[in-house]
Structure formats: C-alpha cells, structure tokens
Amino acid sequence: MKTLSLLFIFISVFFNISLLGETRTWTSTAGSKLSAEIIDFSNRIVILKSSEGQKITLPLNKLIPADQMFVTKWASEKQAVKNAAKTSDSRNAVEKQSAKLSSGMAELLPSRILNSKGKSVSSSELAGKVVGFYFSAHWCPPCRTFTPSLVDFRDKNNQDFEVVFVSSDRNPDAQMNYMEETNMKWYTLEHRSQEANKLSQKFGISGIPALIIVSPDGEIITKNGRGEVSSNPSQAIKKWKQSS
Numbered sequence: 594m595k596t597l598s599l600l601f602i603f604i605s606v607f608f609n610i611s612l613l614g615e616t617r618t619w620t621s622t623a624g625s626k627l628s629a630e631i632i633d634f635s636n637r638i639v640i641l642k643s644s645e646g647q648k649i650t651l652p653l654n655k656l657i658p659a660d661q662m663f664v665t666k667w668a669s670e671k672q673a674v675k676n677a678a679k680t681s682d683s684r685n686a687v688e689k690q691s692a693k694l695s696s697g698m699a700e701l702l703p704s705r706i707l708n709s710k711g712k713s714v715s716s717s718e719l720a721g722k723v724v725g726f727y728f729s730a731h732w733c734p735p736c737r738t739f740t741p742s743l744v745d746f747r748d749k750n751n752q753d754f755e756v757v758f759v760s761s762d763r764n765p766d767a768q769m770n771y772m773e774e775t776n777m778k779w780y781t782l783e784h785r786s787q788e789a790n791k792l793s794q795k796f797g798i799s800g801i802p803a804l805i806i807v808s809p810d811g812e813i814i815t816k817n818g819r820g821e822v823s824s825n826p827s828q829a830i831k832k833w834k835q836s837s
Contacts, residue, residue: 616644620657634668692720697811701726701795703788706757706780711769719780721809722755723833725818726792727779728803730761731771736802739819740775743804746822747779750830755779759789761801808837 619627629641641649653661694717702716729736747756756779760768765784782789796805804818814836821829
C-alpha cells in the first residue's frame with residue numbers, strides 16, 4: 594500500500610508540475626495565437642483559461658496538430674492520476690475489510706461501533722491499534738477540561754492509537770453533541786448499551802474522566818491513561834506501544 598501511495602503522489606506531483614497551471618501559446622488552424630493554460634477537455638472540447646482569467650472553449654480540431662497532441666497527452670495523464678487514486682482507495686478499502694481484531698479486543702467490543710458522525714462501522718477498523726477507552730460526559734467539568742488534551746493527543750498519534758468514547762451523558766443527543774462540540778474524531782459505543790456497561794464493570798470505573806489504555810491484543814496497559822497523557826504526552830504512546 595505504501596508503494597502504491599507513493600506512486601500516486603509521484604504521478605500527481607509530476608502531473609501538477611508539468612501540465613496543470615502551465616501557460617503556453619496555442620495556435621488555431623486559422624493561424625491565430627493565444628497564451629493560456631488548459632483546464633479541461635471532454636467530448637473533444639478544449640477549455641482554456643487566459644492569463645486574464647477568461648475561459649475559452651473550442652473544438653479540438655480547431656487547434657493545430659501539435660496542440661491537439663498536447664491536449665490528448667494532458668487528458669491521458671489526467672486520467673492516469675484518477676485511475677491511480679481509485680486503485681489506492683480500493684486497496685485501502687480491501688485492507689480495512691480484511692483487517693481483523695484480535696480475539697482479546699473482540700471480546701471488549703461489539704462487531705459494530707459508531708464513528709464520530711453516529712454512523713455504524715465495523716469495529717475491525719481498530720485492528721492493530723492501541724485503544725484508549727475514554728469514560729466521559731459533557732456534564733462533567735473535569736471531563737471538559739481533559740477532553741481537548743486527549744483530542745490533540747489522539748490526532749497527533751492516530752496512526753497507532755485510537756479512542757473509543759464510552760459516554761455517561763444523559764441521552765444519545767447529548768453524547769453526539771459533546772463529540773461534535775469538542776471535535777472528537779474517534780469512535781463511540783451506543784449510549785448506555787450493554788457493551789458500554791460491561792466495559793465500565795470490567796475496568797472498575799468509579800468516576801470520570803477515566804482513560805483505560807488497552808493493547809491491540811485486548812490486554813490492559815494502564816488505567817492511568819489520563820494522567821500519562823496530561824503529564825507526558827510526548828512519551829506516552831511510545832511507552833504504551835512498548836508495553837503492548
């Protein structure tokens with residue numbers, strides 16, 4: 594996947610540098626000339642933009658052969674970029690679908706969880722990551738104080754670390770509003786669900802906020818995630834990964 598992504602980046606950069614935004618002189622079959630850049634080509638219609646910002650539309654056959662060749666090459670490389678992007682997206686989707694949670698993590702999570710928009714997604718999206726189970730609620734002042742720090746920490750480390758929010762809010766609307774208000778981009782469980790209650794009991798949650806850090810295998814690394822994120826965020830993820 595990394596090789597494919599790098600190839601896509603290379604193609605995109607090459608395409609942008611070599612063709613997009615390049616102002617050149619175009620010559621019509623009647624002999625008139627125009628300095629402009631190409632911005633689109635479809636159904637054998639060329640769209641150019643002059644340096645003054647004016648758009649000019651004309652059939653491909655109204656340009657001299659050399660310019661027609663330039664247009665077809667431009668269109669071909671543009672399509673190559675689109676195809677590379679589609680291939681990369683497809684590969685990422687397949688890899689996400691094929692990833693599986695460890696048996697230990699699967700025991701902690703339902704097969705379906707909610708993303709930050711409230712959409713049901715597969716919990717396998719957490720496969721291979723250190724997970725922080727965050728017990729919190731909007732009505733809790735200490736939670737509202739700590740949450741921005743956790744949001745920042747998660748966003749900086751989300752390749753290796755993800756958060757699952759276990760809400761103690763008063764209702765599902767308050768839960769999702771809390772996530773939106775504080776820019777939580779992570780996952781959550783259904784409000785007061787059986788799985789959420791089981792996690793509270795398993796981890797012995799007696800007060801919030803609480804951040805329980807769990808290895809990709811579902812083993813508890815620390816119950817003091819909140820303290821470690823607050824006191825030493827630059828070393829916390831490294832420590833957790835070494836312990837997992």
